[in-house]
Amino acid sequence: MTRRTYYYSTAAADALAAAVDRLHYGSHGRISKNAALDAIIRAGVEQVDVIEQRLRGEG
Numbered sequence: 001m002t003r004r005t006y007y008y009s010t011a012a013a014d015a016l017a018a019a020v021d022r023l024h025y026g027s028h029g030r031i032s033k034n035a036a037l038d039a040i041i042r043a044g045v046e047q048v049d050v051i052e053q054r055l056r057g058e059g
Helices: 010-026 033-046 048-055
Strands: none
Touching: 010 033, 033 048
């Protein structure tokens, strides 16, 4: 595991925290918060081409 610091909007931070909590508490703690966050980030990384197009206004 590693620790990194990124700055992003409050809305994104709140949405991310809500998604992590949904996975963690929805599993009654069987999914750790770090595992939930890892899975969410990996899912986003898999969509980087779509994200790039959206950010460039192409999608």
